[in-house]
Amino acid sequence: MAVYKRGYSRYTGDLTGRWQRLVAVPRFVWGRLFGQRYVVALFVLALFWPLLCCLFVYVANHAELWSSFGRDMAKMLEINGQFFLVFMNVQSVFTMILAAMAGPGLIAPDIANNALPLYFSRPQSRVDYVLSRFLVVAGLLSLVTILPALFLLAMQTGLAGFRWALDFWYLPAGVLAGFALWILIVSLVALACSAYVKWRVVSGALVLAFFFLLGGAAEMMNAVFRTTSMSHLNPAKAMNRIWAALLRTEPGAELNTAVCAASLAALAVLLILVLERKLRPVEVIS
Amino acid sequence: MSHVIELDNLSVRLGRREILKKISCRIGRPGSGRAIGLLGPNGAGKSTLIQTLLGFHKPSAGAARILGFDCHHSSTQVKALLGYMPESDSFVAQLPAITFIRLLAELSGLPPAAALEKAHETLFHVGLGEARYRPIGTYSLGMKQMAKLAQAIVHGPELVILDEPTNGLDPGARTRMLKLIREMKEEHGMHVILCSHLLRDVEETCDEVVILKDGVIVHQADLEAERRANRRFVELEVLGDDSALATALGAIRAEGLNEGGGRWRIVLPGEVEISALWKVTASCSLAIRKLTHRRDTLEEIFLKAVGHLRATPGEEAGRKPEEAAIHGRL
Numbered sequence: 001m002a003v004y005k006r007g008y009s010r011y012t013g014d015l016t017g018r019w020q021r022l023v024a025v026p027r028f029v030w031g032r033l034f035g036q037r038y039v040v041a042l043f044v045l046a047l048f049w050p051l052l053c054c055l056f057v058y059v060a061n062h063a064e065l066w067s068s069f070g071r072d073m074a075k076m077l078e079i080n081g082q083f084f085l086v087f088m089n090v091q092s093v094f095t096m097i098l099a100a101m102a103g104p105g106l107i108a109p110d111i112a113n114n115a116l117p118l119y120f121s122r123p124q125s126r127v128d129y130v131l132s133r134f135l136v137v138a139g140l141l142s143l144v145t146i147l148p149a150l151f152l153l154a155m156q157t158g159l160a161g162f163r164w165a166l167d168f169w170y171l172p173a174g175v176l177a178g179f180a181l182w183i184l185i186v187s188l189v190a191l192a193c194s195a196y197v198k199w200r201v202v203s204g205a206l207v208l209a210f211f212f213l214l215g216g217a218a219e220m221m222n223a224v225f226r227t228t229s230m231s232h233l234n235p236a237k238a239m240n241r242i243w244a245a246l247l248r249t250e251p252g253a254e255l256n257t258a259v260c261a262a263s264l265a266a267l268a269v270l271l272i273l274v275l276e277r278k279l280r281p282v283e284v285i286s
Numbered sequence: 287m288s289h290v291i292e293l294d295n296l297s298v299r300l301g302r303r304e305i306l307k308k309i310s311c312r313i314g315r316p317g318s319g320r321a322i323g324l325l326g327p328n329g330a331g332k333s334t335l336i337q338t339l340l341g342f343h344k345p346s347a348g349a350a351r352i353l354g355f356d357c358h359h360s361s362t363q364v365k366a367l368l369g370y371m372p373e374s375d376s377f378v379a380q381l382p383a384i385t386f387i388r389l390l391a392e393l394s395g396l397p398p399a400a401a402l403e404k405a406h407e408t409l410f411h412v413g414l415g416e417a418r419y420r421p422i423g424t425y426s427l428g429m430k431q432m433a434k435l436a437q438a439i440v441h442g443p444e445l446v447i448l449d450e451p452t453n454g455l456d457p458g459a460r461t462r463m464l465k466l467i468r469e470m471k472e473e474h475g476m477h478v479i480l481c482s483h484l485l486r487d488v489e490e491t492c493d494e495v496v497i498l499k500d501g502v503i504v505h506q507a508d509l510e511a512e513r514r515a516n517r518r519f520v521e522l523e524v525l526g527d528d529s530a531l532a533t534a535l536g537a538i539r540a541e542g543l544n545e546g547g548g549r550w551r552i553v554l555p556g557e558v559e560i561s562a563l564w565k566v567t568a569s570c571s572l573a574i575r576k577l578t579h580r581r582d583t584l585e586e587i588f589l590k591a592v593g594h595l596r597a598t599p600g601e602e603a604g605r606k607p608e609e610a611a612i613h614g615r616l
Contacts, residue, residue: 003403008411010442010474011404015366015395024392028385114376118437121340121370122393123362281342284300 021124025132026139029106033140039101043144046094050148053087057152061159079156080168081247084175087152088145088182088243092236095141095186096211102140103190104203106133111278112198120281130191130275137187145179174246182239185264188271195278211236228254232263239264288354290314290322290445290477291339295348298331298338305334307501308348313494316353319471321478323488323509325588326498332481333373335498336447339479340370353444366395369438373449373481375430377437379423383409386422387437394441401440408440409433412466428459435466445477446470452487460487467491489584497591505591509584520560522550523576524567534566548575 033039060077110116119129153172157165190207197203218234221227231237231254238260244250245257289312298306314320326332337343338350341361350357355364377386384405391401409418412432417425422433431451438446451467452460468491470476482488488495489509497505524531528548535542538558543551554560560577567574 003406004410004415006407006410008407008439008474010476011396011400011440012442013397013400016392016397020397021393021395024389024398027398028389109378109380113378114372114374115378117340117342117370117372118376118390119393120342121365121368122390123365123395124393125362281340282337284343 018128022128022132022135026136029102029136030139032105033102039098042094042098042101046091046098046144047148049087049090049094050144050152053083053148053152054155056083057156057159061156079160079164081171081174081244081249084149084152084171085240085243085247085249087149088175088178089240091145091148091179092182092239094144095182096208098140098144099137099186099190100204100207103137103187103207104194104197104200106136107191107194107279108198108200108203111195116279117281126276126279129279133191133194134187137190138183141183141186142179145183146176149175149179170246170248174243174248178239178243178246181242181264185235185239185268188268188275192271192274195275229259231255232259235264235267288316288351290316290320290353291479292351292354293348294351296338296345296350297347298334298343299346300334300343304346305331305501306338309335309498309501309503310348311496311503311506313496313506314477319475319477320494321467321471321480321492323492323495323584324479324481324498325485325488325495327592329500330498331501332498333449336370336449336479336481339364339447340368341365367444369441369443369446369476371434371438371446371448371451373453377422377430377433380421382419383414383422383425383433383436384418387433387440390437391440394443396441404440404442405436408436412436413462427454428456431455431459431463435463439470439476442474443476445479447479447481449481450483451480452482452484464490485584485588495584495587497588499592505587507587512587518554518556519579520552520554520563521576521578522552522563522567522574524548524550524572525575526570526572528570528572530570531566531572534570538562538566540566 034043056077057079060079110119120126124132150172153175189210193203193206193210194200197206215234215236218230218232218237221230221233237255241255241257241260242264291311291313293309293311293313295308295310296306297304297308313322324332324335334343338345339352339357341357341364344358352364353367355367357364381389384402387409388401388405391404392398396404406415406418409415412435414425414429414432414436417429422430425433431454435448435451438448448467452463455463464487467478467480471478471491471493478491480488480492493508493510495505495507495509496503497507522542525548528544528550531550532542532544535552539555540558540563541553545551552563554562560579563577564574
């Protein structure tokens with residue numbers, strides 16, 4: 001029967017579980033995001049670098065193509081932690097831009113339109129609300145970070161053989177853990193900016209500004225205090241130091257891995273506190 | 287079975303202010319749908335009570351339960367039973383109504399296909415069928431109210447909390463909204479809590495009322511029982527010699543008080559219908575000029591409860607001792 005002839009009746013069927021409810025928002029948002037041309041364009045652009053890296057892996061594993069260039073070239077084309085560190089650094093720029101595009105639309109419209117009471121009057125907690133928005137950004141960023149990285153690792157293992165995988169056993173875990181940490185930080189920044197600023201454009205700009213301003217401020221303080229330790233406050237540099245440690249590459253001397261991890265943990269806690277403060281169904285004025 | 291709402295010494299403190307002060311009551315009989323009116327002057331604590339029922343505020347003491355579930359400790363179970371229509375605009379303006387309501391239905395636990403089907407069904411039900419693909423931000427005020435109602439009932443909740451549902455509606459839309467509310471309880475068996483400043487809306491739709499003032503419940507009334515009681519008290523005006531009327535009323539076990547000039551105040555026993563009075567007056571050869579039920583309007587109940595009115599207007603003036611005795615028995 002046509003729906004307009006049927007009339008209203010109460011739903012009496014089975015209800016979905018918590019996890020299926022959590023993925024409802026990501027499904028809606030991904031559908032909307034990939035309907036926007038500029039998001040699709042950036043997404044395609046973000047996959048160019050992994051493609052180049054694939055080409056590099058292919059070339060590096062075909063000795064006949066470069067043997068005439070000598071031993072130096074052979075060393076340069078080695079697939080090791082340094083190669084993946086460069087890959088991750090470039091992809092991290094795309095993740096920031098993608099987060100700046102996808103993040104602001106997640107919470108800002110709900111706050112601007114006073115829609116939070118409607119969400120919180122449903123069987124979902126504040127944690128569920130944040131988790132579902134986090135899944136949107138994390139899922140999107142995983143497509144341009146973790147997925148290409150896994151493909152590269154699989155390709156390299158396939159071409160170089162099992163021996164290479166045994167020699168560099170720490171690389172898959174390091175790449176995955178490194179990207180997971182970066183996605184966590186970028187997603188939290190995107191969500192916190194979206195919760196803090198009601199206007200989507202300003203919120204998007206704030207996501208980018210967050211990284212550049214913090215980096216700039218850290219360098220400025222380094223110059224003022226004639227030190228290098230303030231670079232620990234630069235999230236991009238701190239993350240790079242952690243990646244270097246995870247991928248066992250030669251780290252720069254000026255940063256300490258443990259301090260970098262602590263500063264990023266403090267940043268994550270701060271961002272979670274912002275979300276906790278802003279995401280309330282009703283504002284209580286004491 | 288549990289009552290729809292049970293408040294047990296409930297206190298809620300926001301900041302340093304105690305908004306709800308140890309309120310206790312049991313509202314709404316379990317079973318078929320009941321509508322409960324929540325009334326009170328501004329600042330009485332109505333919104334705080336609603337928000338506490340929704341689990342937005344933690345009680346500082348006592349407990350609130352909905353259909354047996356504690357609103358704070360079993361918040362998820364409670365919310366699965368609830369639908370909430372807030373007073374202020376509350377939606378994502380850029381989204382089409384169908385998308386937004388489908389999303390909220392899915393968040394309430396409906397599977398995707400069922401959520402889409404119910405979103406269409408509900409939007410047609412509230413009269414937004416033709417406008418369901420339009421962004422909600424382009425809706426008129428009346429349409430927005432209907433969209434808010436649609437999202438509150440799309441998942442078929444046991445209890446629907448409506449905060450000022452007729453705000454800003456023109457008379458036609460208001461009538462439609464009240465009809466939908468009546469249908470919700472009568473045809474779909476939902477319990478309804480209606481928070482409104484418009485006493486007439488509450489009177490037209492609710493079975494019970496709770497009146498709050500300064501954070502305490504000052505009156506709780508079963509409107510159905512009040513209406514039944516009102517029907518027992520009749521004011522009669524007749525033409526002709528009414529000297530035999532008192533005896534005739536005695537035959538049907540009714541009590542009458544002659545006020546002179548053919549005016550009578552009569553209390554009917556429970557099982558006697560008002561139509562019996564026509565027979566009695568006919569047997570005494572009297573013509574009825576006027577026959578009215580006493581009507582203690584909700585406005586009078588409300589004003590008495592909040593202390594702006596001592597008693598029903600005209601009730602005290604001219605009341606004789608015998609009449610007072612009749613009132614005492616009512």
